[in-house]
Amino acid sequence: MTAIDYSSRIPNNVNLDGDRRLQRALENWQPRFDDWWMEMGPEGFQQSEVYLRTAVDVGKEGWAHFGHVKMPDYRWGIFLSHADDDRKIGFGDLKGESVWQEVPGEFRTDLRRLIVVQGDTEPASVEQQRHLGATAPSLYDLRNLFQVNVEEGRHLWAMVYLLHGYFGRDGRDEADAMLERRSGDPDQPRILGAFNEETPDWLSFYMFTYFTDRDGKYQLGALRESAFDPLSRTCDFMLKEEAHHMFVGASGIGRVVQRTSELMNDNNTDDVEPHGGINLTTLQRYINFHYSVSLDLFGSERSTNAANYFAAGLKGRFAEDAFEDDHVLMGHEGTYTTVADGVFVNETMTARALVNQDLRKGYSDDCEKGLRRWNRVLADHGIEFEFTLPHHGFHRDVGAFADHHVSPDGAILSDDEWEAGIDQWLPSAAERAHVGSLMVPQLEAGKMAAWIAPPSSGINTRPVEFDYVRV
Ligand SMILES: [Fe+2]
Ligand SMILES: [Fe+2]
Numbered sequence: 001m002t003a004i005d006y007s008s009r010i011p012n013n014v015n016l017d018g019d020r021r022l023q024r025a026l027e028n029w030q031p032r033f034d035d036w037w038m039e040m041g042p043e044g045f046q047q048s049e050v051y052l053r054t055a056v057d058v059g060k061e062g063w064a065h066f067g068h069v070k071m072p073d074y075r076w077g078i079f080l081s082h083a084d085d086d087r088k089i090g091f092g093d094l095k096g097e098s099v100w101q102e103v104p105g106e107f108r109t110d111l112r113r114l115i116v117v118q119g120d121t122e123p124a125s126v127e128q129q130r131h132l133g134a135t136a137p138s139l140y141d142l143r144n145l146f147q148v149n150v151e152e153g154r155h156l157w158a159m160v161y162l163l164h165g166y167f168g169r170d171g172r173d174e175a176d177a178m179l180e181r182r183s184g185d186p187d188q189p190r191i192l193g194a195f196n197e198e199t200p201d202w203l204s205f206y207m208f209t210y211f212t213d214r215d216g217k218y219q220l221g222a223l224r225e226s227a228f229d230p231l232s233r234t235c236d237f238m239l240k241e242e243a244h245h246m247f248v249g250a251s252g253i254g255r256v257v258q259r260t261s262e263l264m265n266d267n268n269t270d271d272v273e274p275h276g277g278i279n280l281t282t283l284q285r286y287i288n289f290h291y292s293v294s295l296d297l298f299g300s301e302r303s304t305n306a307a308n309y310f311a312a313g314l315k316g317r318f319a320e321d322a323f324e325d326d327h328v329l330m331g332h333e334g335t336y337t338t339v340a341d342g343v344f345v346n347e348t349m350t351a352r353a354l355v356n357q358d359l360r361k362g363y364s365d366d367c368e369k370g371l372r373r374w375n376r377v378l379a380d381h382g383i384e385f386e387f388t389l390p391h392h393g394f395h396r397d398v399g400a401f402a403d404h405h406v407s408p409d410g411a412i413l414s415d416d417e418w419e420a421g422i423d424q425w426l427p428s429a430a431e432r433a434h435v436g437s438l439m440v441p442q443l444e445a446g447k448m449a450a451w452i453a454p455p456s457s458g459i460n461t462r463p464v465e466f467d468y469v470r471v
Contacts, residue, residue: 003057004057012078014078029164029172029176032176033153033160037071037072041071044133045469046072047070050071050142051143051469053147054066054067055237058080058240059082071150076154076157079154080236081236083229087232091329092227092312092327092328093313093330103166110312111231112174114231115174115231116163116178118223119160119174120190120191121216122153122159123156124195125195127182128199129149132202133146135441137202137441137442137448137451138448139446139471140459140468141202142443148213158234158238159234194215194297201435203278207286207290209245209249210249212293212294213242215294216245218318218359220235220239222315222316222317223315225315226316227312228314251456253374255452256278256283259277259450263276276451278434278435280383282431284387285425288395288425288426289427291367292394293397296396296398296399300399302353302357303353306352306356307350307352310352315355329355332351333348334350335349338400339403343412344412364389374387375387393406394425407421408425438451445467446465
């Protein structure tokens with residue numbers, strides 16, 4: 001494994017200099033990525049200096065460098081975690097065999113599909129968030145937005161490297177298509193539904209980074225288990241960057257909860273809208289929305305594709321080692337919940353067909369942690385209210401509940417009951433408009449918009465009032 005080479009046009013630790021064909025192909029893709037960034041990346045601020053971290057190593061310690069750079073000068077590169085020369089396949093039919101350094105012909109189509117679907121989400125989220133700079137609640141938040149954006153751009157590079165490096169001509173075509181699809185475009189949409197939704201305001205941004213980037217964490221974690229070693233090492237390093245994105249979400253929502261609590265207590269009211277805040281009930285409805293659309297990203301609970309990927313060693317479960325079974329799951333069974341004749345029923349089926357459900361359950365448990373933290377903020381303020389995650393059947397477009405209505409507390413509903421309850425459970429247009437009305441920029445160093453509390457500390461030991469973006 002080479003160290004990261006920053007003298008090349010494309011920073012990398014994959015010895016790109018030693019593969020001229022691949023290097024040329026990627027150098028040919030690079031200006032098109034730059035064009036995409038200028039067209040679809042953050043609107044405005046492209047000439048502002050932003051306090052960004054850049055990967056300079058992939059080891060455990062000190063992997064990032066912080067400094068002010070203009071976003072178009074960010075060094076997007078290709079970084080894989082260190083190789084483990086003895087790494088063995090950890091699950092499926094080939095468990096115990098050596099991992100692959102090349103793509104086996106019989107799995108080429110499936111692996112390419114997995115990489116394309118993951119890769120497509122990366123530029124999609126940049127596109128979804130491109131208008132947010134205009135309404136940033138602080139320079140600190142503005143910087144975090146841009147940090148997330150440049151790293152999602154780098155994640156696209158990570159996937160495009162695999163496509164170019166291992167999939168020949170069709171890989172190059174897929175890499176080109178990544179720059180042609182557009183989030184929300186009716187003719188050329190991004191592949192997954194949630195990545196065609198708008199991120200219209202900062203509350204949605206925090207919710208997205210909390211719930212949807214966390215889906216990314218679980219998908220990347222499952223791909224990190226892959227027998228295709230370059231994919232595994234790519235995802236391993238992406239996960240390191242991803243942690244910050246989820247921090248932005250968890251702390252962002254926590255700061256809104258903090259501010260709302262203060263406004264409630266100062267004004268002795270549950271309704272803080274007249275005081276420029278966001279009500280707890282609104283926050284709960286945003287949670288319901290973003291959690292449920294993120295659950296759809298896990299696919300159907302029972303899935304033949306997922307079973308095949310697992311059998312072949314292409315995609316495992318998150319932290320596969322932590323599962324206390326044989327990791328082969330041949331002849332094992334599991335249950336999943338669906339709806340029949342208006343009631344929940346548990347069906348038994350092969351455990352392999354349920355690996356999406358395993359992934360989704362781990363995700364839900366992980367989501368709960370944030371809610372516990374936000375509930376502690378409420379308790380600290382003496383407020384009797386608890387955020388909860390809705391039932392996993394609530395507001396689903398994919399999987400066992402797609403054709404049914406389930407309330408957040410898990411009751412199966414008729415169409416009429418659903419219609420009658422929907423404004424209680426999902427953000428209403430008026431509520432979204434109120435949140436939108438709060439989105440006024442606050443770009444004075446150290447100052448915060450009125451609807452959100454300041455962070456408890458700054459970035460990389462810098463103070464909160466640091467000039468994170470030089471506008
Ligand atoms: Fe990402
Ligand atoms: Fe992310």
